[in-house]
Amino acid sequence: MLVLTFQIGRERLALDVGRILEVVPRVRLQQPAGAPSWLAGLFVYRGQALPVLDLHRLMGAGECPALLSSRIVIVPHHWRGKERLLGLLAAQVADVRELDPAELAPTHVTEPGGPDLGAMVVDGEGLLRLLDLDRLLPQPARQALARVEEGEP
Numbered sequence: 001m002l003v004l005t006f007q008i009g010r011e012r013l014a015l016d017v018g019r020i021l022e023v024v025p026r027v028r029l030q031q032p033a034g035a036p037s038w039l040a041g042l043f044v045y046r047g048q049a050l051p052v053l054d055l056h057r058l059m060g061a062g063e064c065p066a067l068l069s070s071r072i073v074i075v076p077h078h079w080r081g082k083e084r085l086l087g088l089l090a091a092q093v094a095d096v097r098e099l100d101p102a103e104l105a106p107t108h109v110t111e112p113g114g115p116d117l118g119a120m121v122v123d124g125e126g127l128l129r130l131l132d133l134d135r136l137l138p139q140p141a142r143q144a145l146a147r148v149e150e151g152e153p
Contacts, residue, residue, distance in 0.1 A: 001099050004073070005128065007092035009061025013117065014099060015131045019075055021085065023093060026070045036144045040064065040089045045074065051145060052087035058115050058137075064089045075133055086145075099123065099130070 003014035004023070029041025029052055040054035052072055056064040064070055071093035077086045099121055116135040121128045137145065 003097060003099050003130070004093065005095040005097060006071075006073075006090040008055045008059050008090060008117075011059070011061070011117065011129060012125070012127070013055075013090070013129045013131050014097075014121065015073065015075075015088075015133070017096065019133055020073055021076060022074045024072050024074065024087075026066070026072060026089065039145070040087075043072075043087070045085065045087070048085070050074070050085055050087050052089050053145075054089045056089075056091070059117070065091050067091050069094050077133060097123070099128075 002017045004017055004020060005012060005014045007013070024045075027043050029043050031039070031041040035041075038054055038058040040052045040057070042049045042051055044050070054064050056062055069092045070089065072087040072089055073093065074085055074087050076083050078084075115137060116132065117129040118132040118135065119130050121130050
């Protein structure tokens with residue numbers, strides 16, 4: 001499996017490139033009033049307002065650092081039977097590598113009701129988390145994101 005690797009705080013993560021639509025530079029984001037703290041903001045992407053999650057804030061690792069390697073990873077996500085686009089703000093986005101799915105550990109270490117970073121993988125540099133977009137956001141966060149996408153308070 002080919003993955004894109006990045007950093008969230010001290011945690012190294014990977015995302016299957018098959019789940020990625022595009023990787024764009026970090027741009028100026030507009031923060032909607034009353035939005036959750038983990039929502040970095042919105043920007044216009046191909047004519048639509050695209051919400052961007054700050055994975056650092058979501059994981060309790062502070063704010064995503066303003067580095068040249070910080071990027072917005074655009075992924076499709078499903079909500080209420082519709083496919084929508086979502087941006088993931090991450091740091092040190094630079095490496096694409098091959099991972100052996102057989103190396104996945106069945107461990108999902110996460111706090112109840114918190115974000116799920118996914119299964120752990122052993123690679124040449126230590127442990128890496130394989131981010132599962134379908135499990136990342138806890139239910140309250142999914143509902144808050146839906147309200148932002150639908151323009152509700």
